[in-house]
Ligand code: FAD
């Protein structure tokens with residue numbers, strides 16, 4: 001084979017791409033990463049996971065102070081007000097620090113950053129800004145973008161009809177925000193603005209929010225968000241949105257068809273899902289195509305149908321999650337370097353960072369029952385001493401185990417720190433744990449995690465504190 005510029009060129013510097021590039025360089029491969037944004041880190045660090053969590057954290061503190069929850073603990077604040085500019089400022093600082101950190105890691109690991117948009121010229125060369133680069137291997141890690149909704153034109157600059165990027169940047173708290181799509185983004189970013197004082201209406205096409213999660217979790221989440229003042233219009237679809245002056249007028253109708261009505265809002269957030277980024281990559285020049293969902297198909301080792309071209313993250317089938325992309329990045333780089341990189345796609349946790357947090361790993365009860373007989377243990381956070389002491393009565397932990405082997409098939413939590421609690425469930429499942437293994441593991445007291453142990457004890461009907 002002719003001399004190539006690189007052993008590996010990664011296209012896209014999101015959590016999938018930048019992690020793959022660093023691991024490949026650590027393993028001795030001459031590596032470059034192409035990124036068209038001005039900063040590294042992809043959707044996650046620039047406009048996704050990180051800025052949304054910065055706003056969720058700050059708005060939660062604001063709402064604890066504003067709602068009187070802190071006063072009930074004896075923390076009295078005589079005069080308090082919202083300084084939205086400062087809140088946005090700390091969000092931008094968090095993003096700047098972390099994206100700059102990736103640039104530092106690239107330099108440290110000798111990963112070349114090729115700036116610009118990559119398009120294939122052939123199966124072993126790409127063009128970036130008029131210059132061609134060849135490599136023995138390519139990883140496509142181009143991520144995803146917001147799915148547009150026909151009839152609802154997003155214009156983030158006007159702050160009236162926005163996507164998730166625009167919803168992070170609103171210059172003032174809207175009086176009424178309508179969220180289209182009761183999924184993860186709608187509930188997280190809806191929570192930010194609800195906490196800061198907006199009335200929030202969620203219009204969801206399906207008959208329940210949070211598709212893909214365990215049915216008990218979806219029902220309980222709906223109850224909790226309603227208690228927080230969210231309004232839900234379930235089984236409803238938006239057919240049109242018009243901007244009239246500083247307002248948006250939405251036309252909605254029952255999902256199954258029926259009479260239309262209008263809803264007026266100061267801000268509309270379109271969050272109906274995301275679609276893979278493959279436009280402008282000239283995949284055909286490399287001999288590649290996409291499936292019906294616009295994704296690049298891969299095998300177990302992240303190989304596409306073209307030898308030497310690999311793909312990971314949001315652009316391939318599977319959940320669109322940063323940690324899934326990162327782990328795929330590591331495993332894919334290891335495979336390219338001749339090692340054995342493996343991901344267990346059955347054990348990928350997912351977390352919704354609302355208050356309380358909502359987390360799950362493995363099968364829902366419904367999916368597990370389709371595969372065979374199950375035993376279920378459930379423990380309410382109200383009976384957990386730490387949650388009770390912290391005045392966090394909502395939520396539960398639910399463990400689904402195989403009725404015969406007792407092997408844990410799925411764990412679901414709603415709790416203030418569910419995102420942290422789910423890690424132990426994922427680790428237990430990765431090690432093939434039974435519910436008895438978890439029940440007999442000593443958990444520190446008083447911690448929210450004791451609810452996981454108690455739910456495991458409940459699988460055999462023997463929780464202590466219930
Ligand atoms: P991306 O992060 O999308 O990165 C792809 C990069 O490739 C982009 O920077 C893009 O500019 C670049 N690119 C695309 N095409 C080209 C090209 N042809 N040439 C050069 N560069 C190109 N996930 C979580 O796990 N936890 C969360 O809390 C979370 N919160 C989120 C909040 C929001 C508001 C959003 C929108 C998403 C969130 N996600 C979260 C999802 C997460 O951001 C994605 O799953 C993750 O970023 C996917 O990583 P990736 O590397 O596949 O792609």
Ligand code: NAD
Pocket residue numbers: 149180181182183184185186188203204205206209210211236237238271272273274319320321350351352353
């Ligand atoms: P989603 O798939 O989570 O939710 C979209 C929702 O919109 C669904 O409930 C769907 O039924 C509904 N919907 C679809 N079309 C509709 C229509 N026409 N009218 C009304 N409702 C409609 O998508 P999202 O919230 O946009 O998030 C996109 C991706 O980003 C997700 O895959 C998620 O994994 C990822 N993400 C993850 C996190 C996290 O891990 N905490 C946070 C944000 C985003």
